[in-house]
Amino acid sequence: MLLLGAVLTYNNLVGARNAVENAFGTIDVMLKKRYDLIPNLIEVAKTYMKHENEIFTNLASLRARATTATNTDEKVAIENQISGAMKNLLISVENYPDLKASEQFTMLQRSWNETEEQISAARRAYNAAVTAYNNAVDKFPSNIFAGMFNFKRKEVFMIAETERQNVSAKALFNS
Amino acid sequence: MTPITDFQSFYQTNLKPKLAELETIRISYAKKIKLYGLIGIGAGLAFLVFKISVWPLILIVVAIFFLYRYYAKRFGNSYKTQIIALLAQAQDLQYDHESSISRSAYDQSKIFVRTPDRFWGEDLLTGKVDKTGIWFSELHTQYKSGGKNKSWHTIFRGIFFIADFNKNFIGETYVLPDVSENIFGSGLGGFFQKLNIARPQLVKLEDVEFEKAFAIYGTDQVEARYILSPALMQRILSLKEKFNTAVALSFIGSHVYIALSISKNLFEAPWLFSSVDNYKQLEEYYNDIAMCTDIVTILDLNTRIWMKE
Numbered sequence: 001m002l003l004l005g006a007v008l009t010y011n012n013l014v015g016a017r018n019a020v021e022n023a024f025g026t027i028d029v030m031l032k033k034r035y036d037l038i039p040n041l042i043e044v045a046k047t048y049m050k051h052e053n054e055i056f057t058n059l060a061s062l063r064a065r066a067t068t069a070t071n072t073d074e075k076v077a078i079e080n081q082i083s084g085a086m087k088n089l090l091i092s093v094e095n096y097p098d099l100k101a102s103e104q105f106t107m108l109q110r111s112w113n114e115t116e117e118q119i120s121a122a123r124r125a126y127n128a129a130v131t132a133y134n135n136a137v138d139k140f141p142s143n144i145f146a147g148m149f150n151f152k153r154k155e156v157f158m159i160a161e162t163e164r165q166n167v168s169a170k171a172l173f174n175s
Numbered sequence: 176m177t178p179i180t181d182f183q184s185f186y187q188t189n190l191k192p193k194l195a196e197l198e199t200i201r202i203s204y205a206k207k208i209k210l211y212g213l214i215g216i217g218a219g220l221a222f223l224v225f226k227i228s229v230w231p232l233i234l235i236v237v238a239i240f241f242l243y244r245y246y247a248k249r250f251g252n253s254y255k256t257q258i259i260a261l262l263a264q265a266q267d268l269q270y271d272h273e274s275s276i277s278r279s280a281y282d283q284s285k286i287f288v289r290t291p292d293r294f295w296g297e298d299l300l301t302g303k304v305d306k307t308g309i310w311f312s313e314l315h316t317q318y319k320s321g322g323k324n325k326s327w328h329t330i331f332r333g334i335f336f337i338a339d340f341n342k343n344f345i346g347e348t349y350v351l352p353d354v355s356e357n358i359f360g361s362g363l364g365g366f367f368q369k370l371n372i373a374r375p376q377l378v379k380l381e382d383v384e385f386e387k388a389f390a391i392y393g394t395d396q397v398e399a400r401y402i403l404s405p406a407l408m409q410r411i412l413s414l415k416e417k418f419n420t421a422v423a424l425s426f427i428g429s430h431v432y433i434a435l436s437i438s439k440n441l442f443e444a445p446w447l448f449s450s451v452d453n454y455k456q457l458e459e460y461y462n463d464i465a466m467c468t469d470i471v472t473i474l475d476l477n478t479r480i481w482m483k484e
Contacts, residue, residue: 121401
């Protein structure tokens with residue numbers, strides 16, 4: 001009976017940990033989608049926006065750094081910068097009505113919003129998985145096994161203050 | 176769409192003439208019933224007074240009842256096709272009082288686990304609010320309990336609402352009243368207990384208020400969150416507050432299905448002995464329709480900034 005309880009508790013911990021890894025994988029997939037969009041966006045925007053080279057080079061270098069970044073903290077930091085840079089770009093677009101009206105750009109912007117929404121969903125799913133995992137690590141009796149088999153608490157994704165206002169992209173789009 | 180503030184002028188210019196036409200029909204029906212009623216009851220009383228039998232009077236009363244039903248139905252149909260249809264038209268909707276949300280659409284929504292043995296519906300309204308297609312009607316579904324004393328139990332009664340959803344998705348996501356909130360009626364206790372087995376995985380969302388009101392299930396954890404953005408969760412809560420009733424939703428196959436539990440029978444004609452020209456009632460019907468089309472705004476379904484056109 002005790003053994004069965006132990007096995008179940010242990011398996012529960014492993015399940016929770018795998019769920020976290022799985023959720024993290026999903027974020028990665030969504031982020032890759034976003035990286036793929038950046039060159040296309042720059043390409044289209046460049047033809048209309050002659051005087052915004054700074055924004056483009058910044059975005060391009062951020063993308064390059066993001067694809068090579070290995071540790072999570074660095075990745076998160078770059079992600080936040082990308083979101084900020086994108087917001088700058090979208091604000092500048094206001095000065096270029098031709099670009100704003102172009103169908104190609106509208107489509108790209110839509111897919112940008114789409115991936116943003118997907119990323120945010122993936123992050124929230126990740127956080128939910130981490131919370132479930134941490135609960136298992138902290139709560140009795142599974143905390144005994146967590147200690148024994150070295151299950152450590154994991155950190156949830158913090159969303160940068162600048163990014164919390166992401167909804168403003170929508171306002172830009174509608175204006 | 177005509178805003179509610181315009182109802183007064185809409186009533187004066189569009190409804191008044193139609194109401195006048197209907198009123199003459201109603202008066203003629205009411206007269207007929209009164210006339211046959213008086214003759215019939217007089218004759219019945221005569222049988223009673225002369226102590227022949229009480230039966231003729233009873234039979235005549237029954238006959239008058241059926242006569243009333245016949246005329247009330249005829250009148251009700253004209254009321255719906257002329258007046259309610261006009262109210263719907265004013266809000267860019269088509270109205271068909273004999274149709275309803277189909278059984279297959281109801282089944283597709285998978286909001287209710289139990290298969291209904293009786294499916295009834297009427298007053299279908301369809302149309303578009305800006306870019307968003309909507310369909311809604313009254314529905315009443317029931318199941319028959321087995322055993323010796325067969326009896327009917329309600330699964331759902333109220334407004335069943337379907338709209339195009341503004342995001343693409345492939346899985347299924349359900350937002351159901353929380354198990355502890357036994358609000359769909361006593362007959363449904365079993366339905367809620369069954370949930371856990373019949374539903375995909377539980378989705379734990381971070382909005383505490385939302386979690387308190389609903390139990391969320393989904394085939395995909397990320398997709399469920401993609402659909403149920405923090406903004407939409409708040410919007411669903413305000414929807415629940417506005418209708419002040421049990422609300423269940425499902426997101427399946429590019430549509431959102433919404434079951435609003437309401438016990439009143441909507442869009443019924445007044446009875447034959449009162450004027451058809453009842454401003455308050457007409458305004459209420461108008462507002463009932465507006466409240467349903469308003470769901471599109473409440474849930475912000477016209478925002479098309481994602482990939483779905």
